[in-house]
Amino acid sequence: MVRTGGGLLVSLAVIVGGILLASLRVNLYFYFAGYVVLQYVVVATAWNILGGYAGYVNFGTSAFFALGAYTAIFLIEAFRAPLPVLILAGGLVSGLLGLGIGYLTLRLKGVFFSIATLALSVVLQTLIMNWDYVGGAKGVTVIRPGSPLFGNWVRLLFTVMVGLAVAAVTVAWIIERSWVGRGLRALRDSEEAAECMGVPTLRLKLFATTISGFLLGVAGAPFPYYVTYVEPSSAFNLDYAVNALAMPMIGGTTTWIGPVIGAVLLGTAQQVATVTISSELNLLIVGVVLVAFVVLAPEGIVGLVRRPRGR
Amino acid sequence: MRPWGRWSPLRAVAAVLGTAFALSSVGSATAQSAKPIKIGLGMALTGGLSANGKPALLAMQIWRDDINKRGGLLDRPVELIYYDDQTNPATVPGIYTKLLDVDQVNFVVSGYGTNLIAPLLPIVMERKLTLMGVLGLANNEKYKYPNYFQIQPSGPDPEANWAMGFFEIAGKLNPRPQTIALVGADAEYPRHAIDGARELVKTFGFKTVYDKSYPPSTVDYTPIARAIKAANPDIVFVASYPPDSVGMVRAAREVGLQPKLFGGGMVGLQYTSVMTSMGPMLNGIVNYDFWAPERTMMFPGIEEFFKEYQARAEKAGVDPLGYYLPPYAYAAVQILGRAIEATKSLDQQTVADYIRKTEFRTIVGKVKFGPNGEWAKSRVLMIQYQNIEGRLVEQFKGPGRKVVLYPEEFKSGNLIYPYSAAQR
Numbered sequence: 001m002v003r004t005g006g007g008l009l010v011s012l013a014v015i016v017g018g019i020l021l022a023s024l025r026v027n028l029y030f031y032f033a034g035y036v037v038l039q040y041v042v043v044a045t046a047w048n049i050l051g052g053y054a055g056y057v058n059f060g061t062s063a064f065f066a067l068g069a070y071t072a073i074f075l076i077e078a079f080r081a082p083l084p085v086l087i088l089a090g091g092l093v094s095g096l097l098g099l100g101i102g103y104l105t106l107r108l109k110g111v112f113f114s115i116a117t118l119a120l121s122v123v124l125q126t127l128i129m130n131w132d133y134v135g136g137a138k139g140v141t142v143i144r145p146g147s148p149l150f151g152n153w154v155r156l157l158f159t160v161m162v163g164l165a166v167a168a169v170t171v172a173w174i175i176e177r178s179w180v181g182r183g184l185r186a187l188r189d190s191e192e193a194a195e196c197m198g199v200p201t202l203r204l205k206l207f208a209t210t211i212s213g214f215l216l217g218v219a220g221a222p223f224p225y226y227v228t229y230v231e232p233s234s235a236f237n238l239d240y241a242v243n244a245l246a247m248p249m250i251g252g253t254t255t256w257i258g259p260v261i262g263a264v265l266l267g268t269a270q271q272v273a274t275v276t277i278s279s280e281l282n283l284l285i286v287g288v289v290l291v292a293f294v295v296l297a298p299e300g301i302v303g304l305v306r307r308p309r310g311r
Numbered sequence: 312m313r314p315w316g317r318w319s320p321l322r323a324v325a326a327v328l329g330t331a332f333a334l335s336s337v338g339s340a341t342a343q344s345a346k347p348i349k350i351g352l353g354m355a356l357t358g359g360l361s362a363n364g365k366p367a368l369l370a371m372q373i374w375r376d377d378i379n380k381r382g383g384l385l386d387r388p389v390e391l392i393y394y395d396d397q398t399n400p401a402t403v404p405g406i407y408t409k410l411l412d413v414d415q416v417n418f419v420v421s422g423y424g425t426n427l428i429a430p431l432l433p434i435v436m437e438r439k440l441t442l443m444g445v446l447g448l449a450n451n452e453k454y455k456y457p458n459y460f461q462i463q464p465s466g467p468d469p470e471a472n473w474a475m476g477f478f479e480i481a482g483k484l485n486p487r488p489q490t491i492a493l494v495g496a497d498a499e500y501p502r503h504a505i506d507g508a509r510e511l512v513k514t515f516g517f518k519t520v521y522d523k524s525y526p527p528s529t530v531d532y533t534p535i536a537r538a539i540k541a542a543n544p545d546i547v548f549v550a551s552y553p554p555d556s557v558g559m560v561r562a563a564r565e566v567g568l569q570p571k572l573f574g575g576g577m578v579g580l581q582y583t584s585v586m587t588s589m590g591p592m593l594n595g596i597v598n599y600d601f602w603a604p605e606r607t608m609m610f611p612g613i614e615e616f617f618k619e620y621q622a623r624a625e626k627a628g629v630d631p632l633g634y635y636l637p638p639y640a641y642a643a644v645q646i647l648g649r650a651i652e653a654t655k656s657l658d659q660q661t662v663a664d665y666i667r668k669t670e671f672r673t674i675v676g677k678v679k680f681g682p683n684g685e686w687a688k689s690r691v692l693m694i695q696y697q698n699i700e701g702r703l704v705e706q707f708k709g710p711g712r713k714v715v716l717y718p719e720e721f722k723s724g725n726l727i728y729p730y731s732a733a734q735r
Contacts, residue, residue, distance in 0.1 A: 027412045027413060028408050028412050029405065029408040029409045029412045029413050032404055032405040032408045032409075033405055033409075036405065122528075126497075126526060129497045129498075129526070130497065136497075136502060137496075137497040137498045137499055137501070137502045137524075137527075138499050138502045138503060139426065139429065139499050141429055141432075141453045141454070143433070143453070143454075144433065154404075154408075223401075226401075226404065227400055227401050227403070227404060227430045228404070228429070228430050228432075228433040229400055229426070229429030229430045230400075231400065231426055231499055233426075233498075233527075234399055234400045234401050234426070237399060237401070239399070271405070274394060274395070274397075274402060274405070274406070275394050275405075275406065275409045275413075
């Protein structure tokens with residue numbers, strides 16, 4: 001087992017690696033592709049805290065992601081706020097939404113909770129579509145401020161996303177190894193039994209929805225500067241919800257490394273497929289791989305690796 | 312299989328990323344050694360706009376083949392490199408960076424539609440490239456980038472010019488209509504079109520009796536049509552995307568909504584599949600369009616283009632007539648090609664300067680760009696569907712079914728007024 005000190009060291013090494021990679025000034029395309037893959041690391045990790053650890057499947061991932069993006073747009077339009085503020089605010093607003101949704105929907109279980117989160121996405125999208133200040137249905141063009149770090153916005157955003165991915169994975173790792181993680185696992189296996197044993201299930205679920213929402217908002221906050229044009233149908237794209245679910249399922253939902261493996265594998269495969277074979281295959285890849293894993297390896301790649309070792 | 316403990320997660324991540332980057336680098340090395348003039352684009356080959364994206368790509372491929380048959384550009388063959396943008400703006404930055412940095416294309420052309428052009432503009436601005444836009448509405452209003460050119464004939468003030476023809480026609484009617492209903496989807500294009508229409512309502516002095524939008528996910532349009540009917544407007548202006556255009560026309564028919572003038576900004580009615588499925592239901596609708604097989608629209612080269620397009624369309628499984636977007640997609644690359652030939656240069660600025668100052672004779676007529684990269688003069692047509700009988704596609708190939716009413720210089724027939732008269 002990796003100790004806390006070792007884990008922090010690896011986190012720092014990855015961040016330094018990201019900064020070095022940004023300073024290398026290799027082909028810009030790699031930063032674009034890398035950004036998307038890392039964004040999915042954050043999204044999949046965030047989803048897994050609620051969906052994997054606690055067993056509450058959230059289909060409204062795109063709502064939290066988009067709320068992060070739209071919070072950023074609001075702050076850019078209103079105050080020209082700097083990127084760190086956008087990320088923090090995006091996370092906070094989405095975290096608050098997570099908390100609120102937790103209060104409202106966590107009495108629902110299984111598929112009913114999932115349907116409620118899907119409905120949340122539809123409701124939020126309708127609200128954004130009718131809020132003209134952030135572009136409404138027309139969308140909004142975001143002009144990036146001049147002179148970013150590393151001399152280019154794409155390199156900067158890549159480095160920022162490296163940091164966010166490390167932070168998200170670290171949070172998941174800490175949760176997994178703390179009493180919170182144990183409590184979430186207990187309520188995933190049997191909520192009634194966990195409650196009887198004194199596990200504060202409602203508080204834990206609220207914590208999970210809030211942290212998950214926060215990280216999804218954090219992933220969405222730099223999106224306006226990445227894409228420079230945001231409109232509701234792309235910000236609330238179902239791809240985010242599908243990938244957020246598929247990536248941890250493929251990697252393995254029971255541990256922090258599962259979503260990372262799933263996001264890197266699937267995210268990279270999608271990026272490569274888009275510019276090589278045909279992006280028509282993109283969703284097909286996700287669908288086929290997801291079905292294959294659900295049928296053949298329900299515990300994901302992590303489960304496949306662990307199985308021969310009898311763990 | 313190696314035990315998990317020895318195969319550290321970080322090494323696994325690095326290996327996957329490394330493999331992906333290595334694969335991409337192979338593509339990069341191949342691209343660098345190629346000789347053709349490369350034109351790169353992302354196009355909606357899947358997703359919501361693919362029904363138009365695929366025909367647009369076919370049109371550009373026809374241009375490429377035409378040019379290559381004639382010896383290419385600057386004695387070099389032309390190669391089109393394209394990727395599917397999935398009708399998703401979030402894919403655009405990655406695709407175009409790949410085109411520019413890995414495939415090393417000489418020029419880029421946009422994909423189809425406002426949403427797909429918007430994320431591309433900052434990339435071309437940063438690199439000071441020339442960009443030919445394919446059917447975007449008011450993309451350059453915020454940036455004012457001088458090297459952006461857009462082939463949709465919206466005109467210098469895209470939002471206002473869009474519905475101008477509809478209101479010009481309405482304003483000249485006798486007896487003059489008094490009231491108007493505005494209805495559109497909560498989506499990008501309809502919002503632009505409705506905003507423009509609101510301004511024109513003031514200019515022309517109509518009284519708005521209904522002004523509402525509906526969610527894009529709407530499936531039943533009869534309540535909307537009933538609500539409009541209850542307001543009893545003389546004119547109904549609709550701004551909609553293909554599914555809702557069809558829904559609105561059917562619902563209007565079903566509830567007996569019979570204003571004096573109906574139509575305006577409905578996307579989708581121009582598609583062959585929609586025209587053949589709706590058939591006589593279209594009679595009387597006055598709607599925007601870009602081209603119609605009328606004598607006034609027969610520009611040099613357009614018949615040859617359609618002959619080639621229609622021959623290849625069936626095999627490609629795309630719109631069999633291709634009157635809406637394909638000729639404009641062809642014209643966009645035609646202009647780029649002419650500018651490269653005329654300047655004998657692949658320099659972005661030189662080519663852009665030439666495009667800005669030149670009037671081009673293309674298969675969609677004379678094209679001259681204004682300061683914001685839009686057509687210097689609007690040429691959004693207003694056509695009326697007339698005399699449609701049955702649902703056979705052949706009838707749409709000849710004149711008299713989509714009669715051009717506006718602008719005056721391209722007028723090919725007269726309005727049948729009121730709307731109900733054209734439905735008899």
